Amino acid sequence: MKSQWAALYENLKSDIEDGRLAAGERLPPEQELSARHGVSRNTVRRAYLALSQDGSIRSINGRGSFVMRTNVTYEIDAVSRFRDVLEKQGVASSSQLVDSAVTTADAELAARLETTEGSAVLSQTTIILGDGVPFILTTRYFPADLIEDFEQRLLRVGSFTSLLKEAKLGDLHRKSTTVGAxxxxxxxxxxxxxxxxxxxxxxxxxxxxxxxxxxxxxHAVMNSRLIKLSFVNA
Structure with missing residues (x-):
């Protein structure tokens, strides 16, 4: 016989998967759901914890628990950008800077950027969010001498593709993409x-x-519970 929390978890999971609880929707408070189903608040709390652990919901302190948006399709072609993809699918995008620094290229990084070992490289790590939920953690490396006052200007503009246009260097094109798990x-x-x-x-x-x-x-890592990749021929 299933425990009460497991039965409640499966009911809520079914509501999410069938769309009765929509992406971004706030789940009822523990006390309300407890009264509705005739179970203890600890039972509700355990069911919510299981939903959080499997990626179905996200709990935010002081705000409650929300259904996670899933299956955003990222169609990768030569010029696609994930934040643009989010906006087209009705998801409000934003980014959060984790760190930014100028460092020197080791042999591997120099080879990837087709520059010389020991040359200055700008490294920037950011989190890309959709509707306030983290989707991607990415670290990007650029030749530091590509643009004058590169780091300060990139921090100001907030977008490498926009900065390239501002510096009259044209569009950024994807040369290669490799995906693992x-x-x-x-x-x-x-x-x-x-x-x-x-x-x-x-x-x-x-x-x-x-x-x-x-x-x-x-080098980016993406939450596979939220994103599907689709490769588009140019």
Whole structure:
């Protein structure tokens, strides 16, 4: 016989999967759901915890628990950008800076950026959010001498593609994308607010200008419970 919390979990899970509880919708407070189903608040709390652990809902202190938006499709082509994809699918996008620094390229990074070992490289790590929910954690590397006052201008503009246009360097084109899958480490789990047992999409991509010059190499991890990748032929 199923425990009360497991039965409640399955009922709520079914409501989410069938659309009776829509993405972004706030779930009833524990006390209200407890009275509605004739169970204790601890039972409701355990069911909510299980839903949070499997990625179905997200609990925000002081605000409640909300149904996670799932299955955002990211169609990857030569020029697509994830924040634009979110907006087109009705998801409000934003970004959160984790860190930004100028460092030197080791042999591997120099090869990826087609520059010389020891050259200055701008590194920037950001979280991309949709409706306030973390979707992607990405670290990007750029040749530091690409644009004058690069770091300050990128922090001001907030978008590399917009900065390229401001600097009259043209559009950013994707040269290559490689996708794998793995479990998150502790830092990734914390920043993406996902369980340690929830698989991530591990994505490595290289960006170039129209003249073929490599200007970006990035390593991103994506919450696979929220994102589906679709590759589009140019």
């Amino acid at each position: 793995r479990l998150p480490d502790e830092r990734e789990s914390s920043l993406l607010k996902c369980p340690r047992n929830a698989p991530l999409l591990d994505v490595v991509a290289t960006g170039m200008l129209a003249d073929g010059r490599i200007v970006e190499w990035q």
